[in-house]
Structures are given as C-alpha cells and as structure tokens.
Amino acid sequence: MHVVTFTRSTPDTAAKVWVDSEGKVTWGNLATVVNPWDEYSLEETIVQAKNGAGDSTVIAIGPELHNDALKHSMAMGVKNALRVEEAGADMNDSLVWSALAAGAIRKIGAVDLVIFGKESVDVATDQHTYQLARRLGWTMLSYVSTILEADYEAGAIRVEKMLEQGKQVVSAKLPAVISVMKGINEPRYPNFLGIRKAAKATIPVWNAADLGIEAPEAATSVIGYTNPPAREVSTEIIEAGDLETKARTLVERLFEEKVL
Amino acid sequence: MSVFVWIETFEGRALSSSWEALGAARIIAEAQATDIVALVFGENAQSIAKATGQYGAARAIVCDSEVLRQYRLESYAALLGDLVAKHRPSAVVAVASNRGRELLASAAVDSGSGLISDVIDLRLEEGRIIGVRPTYAGKVLMEMTANTATTFVTIRGRAFAPAATTAGAAPELEEAKTVDVADAIATEIESFASELGTVSLTDAAIIVSGGRGMANNPKSPPDGISGDEAKIWKAKDGYENTLRPLADALGAAVGASRAAVDAGYIAYDHQVGQTGKVVNPDLYIACGISGAIQHQAGMRGSKIIVAINKDAEAPIFKLARYGIVGDLYDVVPALTAALRQVLTN
Ligand SMILES: Cc1cc2nc3c(=O)[nH]c(=O)nc-3n(C[C@H](O)[C@H](O)[C@H](O)COP(=O)(O)OP(=O)(O)OC[C@H]3O[C@@H](n4cnc5c(N)ncnc54)[C@H](O)[C@@H]3O)c2cc1C
Numbered sequence: 001m002h003v004v005t006f007t008r009s010t011p012d013t014a015a016k017v018w019v020d021s022e023g024k025v026t027w028g029n030l031a032t033v034v035n036p037w038d039e040y041s042l043e044e045t046i047v048q049a050k051n052g053a054g055d056s057t058v059i060a061i062g063p064e065l066h067n068d069a070l071k072h073s074m075a076m077g078v079k080n081a082l083r084v085e086e087a088g089a090d091m092n093d094s095l096v097w098s099a100l101a102a103g104a105i106r107k108i109g110a111v112d113l114v115i116f117g118k119e120s121v122d123v124a125t126d127q128h129t130y131q132l133a134r135r136l137g138w139t140m141l142s143y144v145s146t147i148l149e150a151d152y153e154a155g156a157i158r159v160e161k162m163l164e165q166g167k168q169v170v171s172a173k174l175p176a177v178i179s180v181m182k183g184i185n186e187p188r189y190p191n192f193l194g195i196r197k198a199a200k201a202t203i204p205v206w207n208a209a210d211l212g213i214e215a216p217e218a219a220t221s222v223i224g225y226t227n228p229p230a231r232e233v234s235t236e237i238i239e240a241g242d243l244e245t246k247a248r249t250l251v252e253r254l255f256e257e258k259v260l
Numbered sequence: 261m262s263v264f265v266w267i268e269t270f271e272g273r274a275l276s277s278s279w280e281a282l283g284a285a286r287i288i289a290e291a292q293a294t295d296i297v298a299l300v301f302g303e304n305a306q307s308i309a310k311a312t313g314q315y316g317a318a319r320a321i322v323c324d325s326e327v328l329r330q331y332r333l334e335s336y337a338a339l340l341g342d343l344v345a346k347h348r349p350s351a352v353v354a355v356a357s358n359r360g361r362e363l364l365a366s367a368a369v370d371s372g373s374g375l376i377s378d379v380i381d382l383r384l385e386e387g388r389i390i391g392v393r394p395t396y397a398g399k400v401l402m403e404m405t406a407n408t409a410t411t412f413v414t415i416r417g418r419a420f421a422p423a424a425t426t427a428g429a430a431p432e433l434e435e436a437k438t439v440d441v442a443d444a445i446a447t448e449i450e451s452f453a454s455e456l457g458t459v460s461l462t463d464a465a466i467i468v469s470g471g472r473g474m475a476n477n478p479k480s481p482p483d484g485i486s487g488d489e490a491k492i493w494k495a496k497d498g499y500e501n502t503l504r505p506l507a508d509a510l511g512a513a514v515g516a517s518r519a520a521v522d523a524g525y526i527a528y529d530h531q532v533g534q535t536g537k538v539v540n541p542d543l544y545i546a547c548g549i550s551g552a553i554q555h556q557a558g559m560r561g562s563k564i565i566v567a568i569n570k571d572a573e574a575p576i577f578k579l580a581r582y583g584i585v586g587d588l589y590d591v592v593p594a595l596t597a598a599l600r601q602v603l604t605n
C-alpha cells in the first residue's frame with residue numbers, strides 16, 4: 001500500500017510579495033514555508049499510510065526551492081521524498097505540471113491514493129489536482145472534509161466532501177486522487193528527531209527522461225506580473241453623538257455609497 | 261467557432277453566478293464577433309436553457325439524461341470534453357466554483373487546452389484572450405494567455421457584471437447525447453446535506469463577519485460552563501443572537517476569522533481569508549476582527565469595508581472606509597435597530 005502526496009514551498013503568508021523593476025515576483029530574502037494547505041494533506045498522508053501499514057512518498061515538481069517543503073514533509077513523518085525537475089519546462093502551465101506528476105506516479109507504480117491540499121497559497125490555481133487525476137484516469141474526490149472509511153485491501157474509500165451548497169457523502173473505488181480541507185485533522189509539528197533525519201536525507205531528482213516521457217508544450221504563457229493598484233481608502237471614523245446617532249450615521253453613509 | 265459557457269445548476273435551478281459567466285463570455289464573443297453557446301446539463305436543462313437567452317446566449321446545448329441528473333465530475337467532464345472536440349469553441353467559460361474548477365480543469369486535459377483560472381479581468385489582444393488573475397493572495401496580479409485553439413477560463417464570482425437582460429430572446433436549442441462513461445463512474449453519491457436557505461459567502465453581496473472579539477459577549481453562560489467552554493458558548497450566542505439579526509436585516513452571509521474558527525466559535529465553512537474563502541462583496545462588515553494580513557487576503561476585494569472594533573489601533577481600520585470604535589456588543593445591536601428603522605420606513 002502506498003500513499004503519495006504533492007507539496008511545494010511558498011512564501012510565508014505574512015511576507016510582503018511584490019513585482020520588482022525587472023517584472024519578477026519577489027519576497028526579498030525571506031525563507032519559504034511548506035504550502036500551509038499542505039500541512040493537512042501531509043498529516044493525512046502519514047495517517048493513511050500508517051492505517052494501511054504502507055509506504056508514503058511526497059513529491060515536489062519544480063526547482064530546488066521546493067526541497068525545503070520536502071524536508072519539512074519528511075520531518076513530519078513522510079517516508080520518502082523526491083523532486084521532479086525538467087530543464088526548460090514551463091512550470092506555470094498546469095498541463096506541463098500534470099504530465100510530469102502523472103509520469104512520476106506511473107513510475108512509482110502501485111499507488112493507492114494521492115492526497116493534495118486544497119490549493120497553493122501562492123499561485124492559487126486549484127487546478128493541478130484535477131488535471132493529475134484526469135491524466136491518470138483516476139476518480140477525483142475534491143474538498144474532502146473527512147475520510148470516513150478507507151479499505152486498501154478492498155480498494156474502496158468513503159469520504160465526506162464539501163460543496164458550496166452543503167456536504168456530500170461519496171464512496172469510490174481506489175486508486176483515487178483526493179484534495180483535503182483544513183479541519184480534516186490536526187497537523188503535527190515536526191519533532192527534533194524528524195528534523196535531524198530530514199536534514200541528512202538526499203532527495204532524488206527525476207527529469208522527464210527518467211520518467212520515460214517527453215515534457216509537453218506549455219498550453220499557456222505568462223505575459224507578465226504587475227503590482228495591483230494600491231487600495232485608496234480614506235477612513236472615516238464615525239465619532240459624533242451617542243451610539244444611536246453613530247449607528248444612524250453609518251446607515252446613511254452606506255445608503256449614500258449605494259451598497260444597501 | 262463560438263464561446264461556450266457552462267451554466268452551473270443545483271437541484272434543477274441555475275446558479276445566478278452563471279449569468280456572470282455569460283457576462284464574461286460576452287467580452288470574448290464581441291471581440292471575436294461570434295456567438296455565445298450556453299451548456300446546460302442535468303435536471304430541468306430545457307427550461308434553464310431558455311432563460312439563458314435573456315442573458316446573451318444565442319444558442320444552447322442541453323442534455324438532461326438520467327446519468328446527468330446529479331452532478332458528477334466524470335460524466336460531466338466526458339460530455340464537456342466531447343462537445344469541445346466536436347464544436348471547437350474559442351473559449352469555455354465557467355464560474356470558479358468548486359465544481360466549475362474541477363470540471364473545466366478536467367475537460368481542458370482531454371483537449372490539451374490552456375486553462376486560466378480564477379480570472380478577475382479579461383481582455384483581447386489580436387484575438388488572443390488575456391486573463392488577469394490574482395496570485396500570492398492578491399499581492400500580485402498575473403496576466404496569462406493560452407497558446408491553444410480553445411482557451412478554458414474560470415472566473416472569480418462577483419468579478420464580472422452579469423450579462424444585461426434582454427427580454428424575450430430565446431436561444432436556439434440543440435440536444436446533445438450523453439457520453440457513455442458507465443465504467444468510469446466509480447463514485448457513488450450516498451447522501452447530501454443541503455445548506456440551502458443560508459446565503460453563500462462567495463455569492464453574497466453583503467457579508468457580516470465576526471472574529472475572536474465575539475467571545476467578549478457580556479451575557480453569562482448557563483451554570484456549570486466555564487473557561488474555554490464559556491467563551492465558546494458566549495461567541496456562539498453572539499453569532500446567533502447579535503450578528504445573525506444584523507445579517508438577516510441586510511440579507512447578508514455570515515463570515516468569520518480563522519481565530520474564531522480555530523477556537524470552535526463557528527464552523528470552518530464561514531472562514532474568510534487565505535486559508536478560507538476569498539470573497540468580494542459590495543459591503544463587508546468586520547466585527548471584532550483585528551485585520552491580520554491573512555484575513556485581508558480573503559476580503560480586501562470588498563467594495564466598502566466597515567470595521568467595528570474596540571481597539572482604535574486595530575489594522576482593520578486602515579482598510580476600512582467607515583469605522584466605529586466601540587464594543588461590538590453595543591454597536592451591532594444599535595446598527596441592526598437603525599437599519600430596521602430605515603428599512604421599514
Ligand atoms: C498560514 C496562515 C493562514 C491563515 N489564514 C487565515 C485565514 O484564512 N483567515 C483569517 O482570518 N486568519 C488567518 N490566519 C490567522 C491570522 O494571522 C490571525 O491570527 C487571525 O485573522 C486573527 O483573527 P481575529 O482578528 O479574529 O483575532 P484577533 O487578532 O485576536 O483580533 C480580535 C479583535 O477583536 C477586537 N475585540 C475584542 N473584543 C471586542 C469587542 N467586544 N468589541 C469589539 N472588538 C473587540 C480586538 O480589539 C481585536 O482587534 C492565518 C494565519 C496563518 C499563519
């Protein structure tokens with residue numbers, strides 16, 4: 001039994017991120033963190049691998065920057081890590097990404113379950129997950145809030161998933177790709193031993209040739225990045241009068257703004 | 261050539277956000293001098309398709325078979341992929357809802373098409389579709405284009421104006437056959453707990469949000485409840501009896517900060533922010549929320565922000581157009597009363 005998860009390094013959510021004079025996205029010299037949504041998928045990977053008495057692997061696709069997220073994952077307790085990097089491949093394109101990801105899954109072989117976080121806090125496309133599932137031809141279960149049952153012997157899974165309109169209980173055959181939400185578990189912190197072990201690990205790097213595939217042409221191109229216009233707000237603190245007057249003034253203002 | 265729009269439906273009705281997708285599609289269709297084709301799958305497809313005419317669809321492709329009754333990614337993606345292969349549209353547009361995202365991403369794989377997701381603005385340059393999408397929690401904007409014959413686009417809810425209504429116009433209807441994916445349907449939908457009746461955060465024009473400050477409810481919890489339990493009780497009571505009446509008076513959805521969700525004051529579905537939902541209502545009223553950068557990431561796009569906080573130094577005031585410094589348990593009921601008075605007059 002084998003559970004695979006994907007992760008990436010992202011700038012800290014509190015970091016200032018901007019477009020520099022060369023048009024490149026930068027966050028200065030700040031270190032990256034593991035994509036915060038992936039803390040839940042990493043935890044779930046560890047738990048499911050343990051429940052199924054199987055193996056766990058974490059994969060990052062892209063440059064060396066992502067080794068930090070892989071080391072964090074190993075420090076949490078994921079057994080194996082690997083990185084896929086293809087020189088010249090446009091990693092902004094999700095079809096390129098998913099072709100490499102599917103190649104890695106096929107090379108690993110007998111994978112029962114692939115677990116993703118909901119999205120990346122940086123690129124935030126929320127599309128990599130589905131495109132990998134589609135390429136593999138596996139069942140896709142998105143926005144899973146609870147794994148109710150997973151029987152790896154029988155190859156069956158039962159989950160609760162979230163929709164805008166409510167919650168749904170769905171059962172499916174394995175192998176499957178799932179994405180998990182915050183709240184599915186309480187992610188553990190890496191312990192000292194885990195951190196030491198991860199620090200020593202060398203992470204294998206595979207390219208497209210190692211996967212036995214050709215990296216496809218990118219279906220999209222990034223034209224450029226811009227800094228969004230500053231939010232011009234002049235704040236009016238409503239101070240005059242007693243509470244009732246303040247409340248009435250605010251209501252009047254909101255009518256003037258035509259938002260009521 | 262045409263522009264496809266997937267009309268998202270739920271329990272036999274179109275989601276009104278789909279009219280926004282038709283609005284976005286019009287930008288492309290006008291520039292390319294082509295027609296908009298609405299795709300309506302599932303229960304009531306025929307009558308929903310008729311309604312798309314008044315929102316700018318010239319034609320509609322409908323498919324209302326048993327397998328499509330309930331939304332399933334596999335059968336919907338197979339049909340969409342098939343229609344794209346047959347008709348070769350220049351674009352496929354849908355709202356970036358949970359279903360819209362997975363459906364378009366999957367169908368884009370089938371035809372090897374470029375996908376630009378969560379777009380807030382669209383323009384055309386020399387016939388090419390250029391999508392503007394926020395990245396890094398809205399700190400940076402990215403412009404993207406597809407290199408393929410068909411461009412798949414998902415649009416952020418409330419970022420595009422719904423297509424203007426033109427009374428009477430009925431689209432030309434075409435029936436599509438379902439694509440047989442019986443083998444591929446490995447999923448079984450067992451049950452569904454609907455939360456209809458409450459306003460969804462991502463569609464809401466007005467949102468009233470409560471943060472950690474909700475725990476400072478002056479009401480006393482029942483005997484025997486103390487410590488963290490008492491805080492949870494107070495906050496829950498506050499959402500129900502202080503925030504909810506304001507939201508109801510405004511027809512608003514209720515939001516929350518992560519601190520409130522993590523403390524168990526309210527369910528995660530309500531969380532606004534970087535690891536919650538990204539919203540862009542006309543009006544966002546933040547009560548007892550400090551305005552941390554990760555919370556801002558989810559609500560900075562709101563047109564008018566109102567802050568109610570007892571700390572005049574709270575960062576949320578820097579973002580707010582209007583602020584009242586005070587205890588939310590005094591201010592919110594006063595605001596609700598003032599509103600009710602105006603609304604009944
Ligand atoms: C990776 C990561 C992701 C995150 N994602 C999110 C996210 O998606 N959404 C999110 O919201 N946060 C997120 N956070 C957390 C964020 O950093 C803040 O901790 C959180 O937003 C604080 O919530 P708060 O404003 O309710 O609480 P606090 O910061 O504690 O603020 C409470 C406010 O209430 C005021 N107050 C207290 N009592 C009253 C009263 N009676 N009347 C009026 N005002 C009162 C106080 O003055 C204070 O300003 C994330 C953090 C990290 C690290």
Ligand SMILES: Nc1ncnc2c1ncn2[C@@H]1O[C@H](COP(=O)(O)O)[C@@H](O)[C@H]1O
Binds near residue numbers: 041066
């Ligand atoms: N380059 C990458 N390598 C590994 N995982 C990734 C990469 N990019 C995105 N993911 C994962 O894909 C999931 C969905 O992300 P996204 O589609 O980018 O919003 C998240 O769990 C991410 O960690």
